[in-house]
Amino acid sequence: MRLVVRAAEVTGAERLIDITAAHVDSCLYHGEASLDFVARLVDGDAHVSVPTTLNVGAVDLLHPDLNRGDPATVGRGRLLMDRYRALGARPTFTCAPYQLADSRPALGEQVAWGESNAIAFCNSVLGARTNRYGDFLDIAAAITGRVPDAGLHRTDARRATLVLRLADDVPARLRNADALAPVLGLTLGRRAGSGVAAIDGLPPGQSEDRLKAIAAAAASSGSVAMFHVVGSTPEASTLDEATRGIETPVEELTLAELRAARDQLTSGAAESLAAISLGTPHASVEELERYASLLAGRRVDARIECLVSTGRDVLATAEERGIAGRLRDAGVELLVDTCSYIAPILRHAAGPVMTDSAKWAYYAPGNIGAEVVFGSTEECIASAVAGRVVRDDGVWGEA
Amino acid sequence: MTVGGRTLVLTEGLSLWGGMDPATGELIDAHHPQRGANLAGRVVIMPSGRGSSSSASVLAEAVRAGTAPAAILLREPDLILSIGAAVAAELYGVDVPVAVLSPEELAAIPDGAEVVVGPDGVRRA
Numbered sequence: 001m002r003l004v005v006r007a008a009e010v011t012g013a014e015r016l017i018d019i020t021a022a023h024v025d026s027c028l029y030h031g032e033a034s035l036d037f038v039a040r041l042v043d044g045d046a047h048v049s050v051p052t053t054l055n056v057g058a059v060d061l062l063h064p065d066l067n068r069g070d071p072a073t074v075g076r077g078r079l080l081m082d083r084y085r086a087l088g089a090r091p092t093f094t095c096a097p098y099q100l101a102d103s104r105p106a107l108g109e110q111v112a113w114g115e116s117n118a119i120a121f122c123n124s125v126l127g128a129r130t131n132r133y134g135d136f137l138d139i140a141a142a143i144t145g146r147v148p149d150a151g152l153h154r155t156d157a158r159r160a161t162l163v164l165r166l167a168d169d170v171p172a173r174l175r176n177a178d179a180l181a182p183v184l185g186l187t188l189g190r191r192a193g194s195g196v197a198a199i200d201g202l203p204p205g206q207s208e209d210r211l212k213a214i215a216a217a218a219a220s221s222g223s224v225a226m227f228h229v230v231g232s233t234p235e236a237s238t239l240d241e242a243t244r245g246i247e248t249p250v251e252e253l254t255l256a257e258l259r260a261a262r263d264q265l266t267s268g269a270a271e272s273l274a275a276i277s278l279g280t281p282h283a284s285v286e287e288l289e290r291y292a293s294l295l296a297g298r299r300v301d302a303r304i305e306c307l308v309s310t311g312r313d314v315l316a317t318a319e320e321r322g323i324a325g326r327l328r329d330a331g332v333e334l335l336v337d338t339c340s341y342i343a344p345i346l347r348h349a350a351g352p353v354m355t356d357s358a359k360w361a362y363y364a365p366g367n368i369g370a371e372v373v374f375g376s377t378e379e380c381i382a383s384a385v386a387g388r389v390v391r392d393d394g395v396w397g398e399a
Numbered sequence: 400m401t402v403g404g405r406t407l408v409l410t411e412g413l414s415l416w417g418g419m420d421p422a423t424g425e426l427i428d429a430h431h432p433q434r435g436a437n438l439a440g441r442v443v444i445m446p447s448g449r450g451s452s453s454s455a456s457v458l459a460e461a462v463r464a465g466t467a468p469a470a471i472l473l474r475e476p477d478l479i480l481s482i483g484a485a486v487a488a489e490l491y492g493v494d495v496p497v498a499v500l501s502p503e504e505l506a507a508i509p510d511g512a513e514v515v516v517g518p519d520g521v522r523r524a
Binding site for chain 2: 003006007031036116135136138219222264363
C-alpha cells in the first residue's frame with residue numbers, strides 16, 4: 001500500500017479507485033533485486049485481491065530445452081515466476097493477455113496493467129483504463145486492488161491531443177497492408193512521446209493483430225500508453241469523437257518518413273540469415289494460422305532457425321486445431337512463457353535475425369547483440385524458406 | 400537527502416530496460432544518440448522516461464549492483480522510474496532522487512558539471 005500511496009503522490013491523485021483486474025510484469029527476472037522485492041511480499045503473506053494475469057518470464061517452463069542461458073540464471077528466472085504464481089496470480093506468462101477470452105476487460109473498466117504493449121492495447125483497443133504500471137507497482141495494485149485516480153483512469157486524459165494524418169502520397173494498398181502497422185507505430189511513438197494521438201487515414205476496422213503491432217512499436221519508440229485509430233478503436237468511431245470536437249493540431253505522415261522509419265529498423269546490410277523471429281508480442285491463434293498458411297507445403301531452410309513466440313494458452317488452442325503441428329512439421333520452433341529477445345534462446349543470437357516486429361527490431365540489438373533485418377510477415381516466411389533475405393517492396397510504392 | 404555527481408545530459412528519453420545494462424551502467428540502446436555512455440554515479444538529465452514498464456526493475460537492480468545513476472532529472476513526472484527508486488530505497492537503503500524540473504532549469508545545467516541535488520533543487524558543487 002505504501003507503493004500505491006507513493007504513486008498517488010507522484011501523479012498528484014486526490015483519491016484511490018478500485019480495480020477489477022491486473023496484469024503483472026514483475027515476474028520477468030532482471031537480477032537479484034527482482035527476487036529481493038518479491039521476498040518481501042511472500043514474507044508478508046501477500047495475496048492478489050483481483051484476478052491477475054502474469055507477463056512473460058525469463059524462461060520457457062514448458063520447453064526447458066529451449067533455454068540456453070547459464071543454468072544458475074535460468075533457475076533464478078524460474079524461481080521468480082514461481083514466486084508470483086504463489087501470490088495467487090494466474091500462470092499465463094504472456095505479454096498479450098488480451099488474447100485470452102477471460103482476461104479482456106470491458107470498455108470503461110478500471111484495471112492495472114504492466115507491460116508496455118499490453119498497456120497501450122488495453123487503453124486503445126479494449127477501451128479499458130490503465131496507466132503505465134511498471135514493475136513493483138503492478139503487483140502492489142493487484143494486492144491492494146487500488147490505484148491512484150489519475151491519468152488515463154480519467155475520461156479527460158483519454159482525448160487525442162494530436163492528430164497524425166497519413167499524407168496523400170501514402171498509397172491505398174500500403175494503408176491496408178499488415179506491413180504498415182509496426183512502422184506506423186514506431187512513427188507514432190516518436191511523434192506522440194507520452195501523449196495521446198489519433199491516427200487518421202487508415203481503412204476502418206483494422207484487425208486486433210495490426211493494432212497490437214502499432215501498440216507494441218509505439219510503446220517502444222515512445223511512452224505511448226494510449227492512441228486512437230479513427231474508425232477502428234472504440235473511443236474513436238470518428239475523428240471528432242477522438243478529439244471530443246476540440247481543435248487539435250494535425251501533423252502529416254508522409255511516405256518518405258514511413259519508409260525511413262522502416263529502414264532504420266534494419267541494423268545491417270545482411271543478405272544471409274541465421275534466424276527468423278516472429279511473435280513479438282506473442283502471436284495470436286490467427287497469426288499462427290497465417291504463418292502455417294504462408295508456409296503451406298514448404299519447409300524452413302535447414303540452415304535457418306525459425307522461432308515463433310506465443311502464449312501457452314494460445315499454443316494449447318493451436319495444438320487442438322492442428323496449427324502447431326503444421327508449423328512444427330514445416331520446421332518452426334514454438335516458444336512460450338518468454339520471448340527470444342529477453343533471454344538467451346536463439347542458437348544464433350548474433351544473427352542476422354529477421355523479424356516482422358518493430359519492438360523486437362528495436363530492442364534486440366541492445367539486449368542480445370543481434371544484427372536485425374526488419375521485414376513484413378510475408379517477407380520473413382519467404383526468407384525462412386529461401387534461407388536468405390527475400391524482399392518484396394511492392395506495397396511500399398516507388399522509391 | 401542530498402546527492403552529488405557529474406551531470407550526463409541525454410538528448411532523448413531512455414528506457415532503462417533494454418537501454419541500460421545494470422551490470423555495468425552502460426547505455427546499450429542501439430537507437431539512442433548517447434549510446435555507449437555510462438550512467439553509473441551520474442546525475443542523468445533527460446527529457447522523459449520512455450518505453451518499457453520493466454525499467455523500474457532495472458533501476459532497482461542497478462542500485463543493488465552499484466551502477467545506478469546518482470539522480471535522474473526529468474521534464475515530466477515518470478511513475479515507473481519513481482517507483483523503481485522507491486523500491487530500491489526500501490530494499491537497499493540507497494536514495495536515487497527522481498525529480499522534475501522545468502525545461503528552462505534543465506537547459507541551464509551543463510553536461511559534465513559537478514552538481515548537488517537536494518530538496519531545494521540543483522546547484523553547482
